[in-house]
Amino acid sequence: MDHHHLLHYLSLLVVMLAGAKIGGALLQRIGQPAVLGELLVGVILGASLLGWVQADDEIVTLFKELGVIILLFEIGLETDLKKLLQVGGVSTAVALAGVAFPFALGYGVTRALGHSDIVSIFTGAALTATSVGITARVLSDLGRLQDPEGQVILGAAIIDDVIGLVILAVVSGVASGPGFSPLLAAKTAGIAFGFLAVTLLVGRWLVPLVAKLLAKVTLPGTPTILAIIIALGLAWLADRAGSALIIGAFAAGLLLRELPQHEQIEKGVASLGHFFVPIFFVAVGAAVDVRAFNPLDPAARPTLLLGGLLVVVAIIGKFAAGFVPFWFRGNKYVVGVGMVPRGEVGLIFAQKGLDFGAFTAPMFSAVALMVMVTTFIAPPLLKLLLRPLPKQKSDTQGIEDLVVGPEQKASTAAKGEA
Template sequence: MTWVNPPTPNFSIIPAPLPLLATAEEATESTLVLAGVLLSLIAVYIASKLGGELCARINLPPVLGELVGGVVIGVSVLHLLIFPEGNAQASDSLIIQLLEATAHLSPESAQAVFTSQSEVISVLSELGVIILLFEIGLESDLKELIRVGPQAAIVAVVGVVAPFAAGTAGLVYIFGIPLVPAIFAGAALTATSIGITAKVLAEIGQLSSKEGQIIIGAAVLDDILGIIVLAVVASLAKTGEVEILNVVYLIISAGVFLVGAILLGRFLKPFYVGLINEMKTRGQLLLVSLVFAFTLSYIAAAIQLEAILGAFAAGLVLAETEKREELEEQVIPVADILVPVFFVVVGAKTDLSVLNPAVPSNREGLIIATFLILVAILGKVITGFTVVGQPDLNKIAIGVGMIPRGEVGLVFAGVGSASGALSPSTEAAIIMMVITTTFIAPPFLRLVFRESPEVAEDSSNVES
């Protein structure tokens, strides 16, 4: 018998197990991203509760404590919760350092884990503000908003035009700042953080008051006008000219969306109630309502508006159904989980190092910031006095309610910085203006509402 030698195998054609190794490495990174998110949420919830409880005990709005808690764990102090958009690296994050020490995170994978973890927390923050505005819409009265619509429109327009014009002109003619960065800074003065104001109004039992409804209505319009202003100045920074067609598109789409969402919602209300009554599974009311809110939020974002406008419109529509009270109760636990993430993240992204006068660029920024802060406050406070013919209205409260810029002002600063339109001193001044108006508005809002005797009673009812 003749033995035939088998051919020698060519091992060079066998692929190395790189995909398997890559898959294993990706799985490890995914696990560590989850670990980083969990640590971030632990820090967020501890900061929000400690800050909120502290403020509640000294008779300040808990939302202010959540913002302060965010500052403490954020880029300004502890570096627990930081984000790449502030030019931070993975090595700057204490959470990433903890993962390297306890979960065997390699330095090579640290940046990828840091980026992914930050993106997840940012998404949860955005979901938080969407839920917040949905909840605020549920607690608002659409008929009352329509009734105060003309007053809210006047407040909104004056609150945009006055600070924008005064800020831009002052920066150009007093400080000699070039026109484009001056316009950017002036545009940042137009914003109003509806999330912060609405939360404070709810905490002191004034959300459904006439002043509260005017503030909310004007803040919603401010968001729409702010989106348009941001689009205009962003195109100005990129091209040197304003794209009129884009501005017209934003104005028309905003109006059509809001009116259309409310009309469509009223048409679909019977189907909504009937569907929920027919369903037998757990959570049908909450989930169907969130589907509606998320759908409107998606449509708003898809047409270049803010997603929060869609959530607010959904809340307004569902507030007119017989399921309103039951839905409000079911949304509260969801809000308790997600809304603190939003406020803590706003605080965490606030860099207080711009207040350091030892840095030369900050000195010029401090002077400009003082001017911007004055314009930011006065430009909104005067809006309450544009409502005429109603002597019993708390006009100063309306103006104070429009003061906080919050995350909206930070968006303007971020866009301006990314476009290269802002100098370091001007960017620092805008951030300082945002910090100041965000932190002074909640206590002042509670203070000015105390002038009316029914506020104490309403507030005590809410707290109980």
């Protein structure tokens, strides 16, 4: 890389990071998650408006992939498998319905509009996601994390993400293969689940060894660096095994959560994520073609139609899932609305569809529109349905760092004390 290109990418990083922070802060001021601000800044900086950020640039793509690996690693570190197994039948029922309903509706709508099987499958898969981070942030702000509804939502959202990652691994495998077949889908799902199972089983003897190693090495930052090495290594192994990079990163998070130093690792990885994760969201936003949303352009109308229909079925599918556990006596409206936001997880699905060539730019824009709208509407609806209560300390509160960051929480707390 010559000096001119180096200066170009340095200035590009300055613009992307500064824009992400400014956009995130502005959106938070109006009660929306910071991730939406980062996404909208990407749309502004992207090729269809200012043209400063090219989403397919090799260096941008490298930073973007590192960002999504770190994001999934963070989610894995925040996922307590023991609690996940204890959430009971209500969360499981909501989660399974929250995957099945949106997938079927998304696939059906896309197929009815004349798109191919693989495009329809990727679209249905994108609708299965539920944003743990955004839902947790809103419930925490309202002091409702410990409510039965809050626990059901968080448990179901985490289960959705695990299932969703496996679905993503399956559809990615299908997209890179000869085409869809039940046998190939079953094989890819088996590899994804098998990789997670083997990683966790091997982790039973690996974690104590890593803990002993960390206890002997006192160099600053060693736990974080070793954790990142393991995350990148497992991401590589997952890809070599025929699964997805993000499955490996997520598995690494689940594994290292058992370390005595996991809190130190979480802080270090979160600090690293403050650099890479916003770049991922800005780059995803840059891939959105706003010209596809121009109602005056006849060529844009199919994208607007699909995007609008996806918004409708995305909301209906998740909202209906909240009513599946008929034996649950809590507020099913709250559970249904809490499952609606797709957030960062939906964007990962959309980006992978673009990476594998399943989505064209207009198709990607339609799915991104669905992600943005569902993420925008859920927080205010939850605030309407739930009366704020004093916040309670919760083991799931750390999930907020995935979206808002510890320094922003500290700022919010300082304002509250004032």
